[in-house]
Amino acid sequence: MLDAKSAQAAALFTAKDATRPDHADEDHPPVPRARIGVLVANLGTPDGYDYWSMRRYLNEFLSDKRVIDYSPLIWQPLLQGVILTKRPFSSGAAYKSIWNEDAGESPLMTITRSQTEKLRAALGKRYGDDVMVRFCMRYGNPSTLKTVREMVAEGCQKILFFPLYPQYAGATVATANDQFFRALMKEKWQPAARTAAPYFDRPSYIDALAQSVERTYGALGTPPRMLVCSYHGVPQRYLLEGDPYHCQCQKTTRLLRERLGWDDNRITTTFQSRFGPEEWLQPYTVEEVARLAERGVDDIAVIAPAFSADCIETLEEINEEIRESFEEAGGKRFTYIPCLNDDDAHIAALEEVIVENLGGWI
Known part of the structure; x- marks a missing residue:
């Protein structure tokens, strides 16, 4: 019986269109x-929204040193203890609220x-x-x-x-x-x-974003007073350490505004999904939409240009948590513009x- 590595090696020579190379000996194995x-x-995504599926997924995600770069000696006991004991319940509930039950x-x-x-x-x-x-x-x-x-x-x-x-x-x-x-x-x-x-600055991508805004605004009749471009956040120090993300987000918003032919006062850039105690890129979306409502900007649209597909951060965080923050501060109309997804x-x-x-x- 083959062990796992041998089985993997054998699979290389069992593809349905595998053939023996020209001029090879007759005992040469077929090659795809x-x-x-x-x-x-x-x-990525958990396999389900139950506790153990969520725990496995969160453990893999939050153990990635590109995501959380604190010392493992400090971070892992905290992660394996209180975080992975409690967070699978709240994250599971959030996933359940958006889950594609049919599929x-x-x-x-x-x-x-x-x-x-x-x-x-x-x-x-x-x-x-x-x-x-x-x-x-x-x-x-x-x-x-x-x-x-x-x-x-x-x-x-x-x-x-x-x-x-x-x-x-x-x-x-x-x-x-x-x-x-x-x-x-x-x-x-x-x-x-x-x-x-x-x-992030490819004209065809910017045009696809602009088309999605134009379709949504056209269907609304009266255009929202502000378009909030909400990007996933990262710690502020990542920018200072050389990560270009913040600059690329700002450029995407600027190019989108130019493509739409708008003035600066109709569009803004914010950042969401803050995690942990340190300072992240600002302004925070959840706070900025409340400030807009308090200033009388009570009709906004939110788009998420950093996401290629709708996910927990858009369907639950933006369309539920951030919407709630806006409405509780006096906002009247909140429109979420879906990600580009599989749009042509x-x-x-x-x-x-x-x-x-x-x-x-x-």
């Missing part, structure tokens, strides 16, 4: 047809799968079956390690890794890339590898990134 892989990646999965999983299927169809029209398109998650399933293993076993000798984050941050793009390279470290026959750069303009922008990065490979 060489293909190019495109692996898109998102943050038995989180909205992020549903949307990322749909994005992948549309990209597979679009790239199939360009390249036929020479390019394989898969998706993975940095935390949870399908894991990066397992997906890379499967792609190599099916003949991918070149893989383009594409984290679906418009802006770069160490806690998002870098940790996704880290995990991809860890997966490559386990391969006996490593594929050639590329990573796609963030696309978004898929076209992602396809553009992929095609550009496959240059020279196909």
Whole structure:
């Protein structure tokens, strides 16, 4: 009986289209047809909203030193103690409120799968079956390690890794890339590898964002007085340590405003999802929407340009917690503009990134 490593090695030679190389001896094992892989990646999702599923997911996420960079000697006892004892309950309740019960999965999983299927169809029209398109998650399933293993076993000798984050941050793009390279470290026959750069200022992405705003505003009739661009936050010191995330977020907002043809007083940049006691990028969305309402700006729209797919931070945090903060401060109309998700303009922008990065490979 084969052990796990031997079984994995054997899988390399059992792909359905594997053949013996030309001029090889008759006892040479079959080798799968060489293909190019495109692996898109998102943050991740728990397998369920029950306590143990949430605990496993949160443990993996909050143990990532790109996310929480405190000393493990201090952080891990706190994490394994009070945090992972209590937080799975509150996080599980939040996930339950948005869960896709029909599919038995989180909205992020549903949307990322749909994005992948549309990209597979679009790239199939360009390249036929020479390019394989898969998706993975940095935390949870399908894991990066397992997906890379499967792609190599099916003949991918070149893989383009594409984290679906418009802006770069160490806690998002870098940790996704880290995990991809860890997966490559386990391969006996490593594929050639590329990573796609963030696309925060790409005209096709900005145009897709603008179209989503225009559609929403058109359906509302009377346009909101303020568009709040809410980005996921990071600690303020990350900016001071050289992380470009804050600057890239500000540029995305500026380019969106210019594309819409608006003045500065109709759009603002904020940051959400603060965690822990230290200072994060400001202004905080939950506080800023309340300030707007208190100043009489009682009709706003909120968009989340840092997220490629709707998830817990948008569907629960923005559309429930942040909405509540605005309304409790006197706000009258709160409109959430969904993420670009699998919108055709978004898929076209992602396809553009992929095609550009496959240059020279196909």
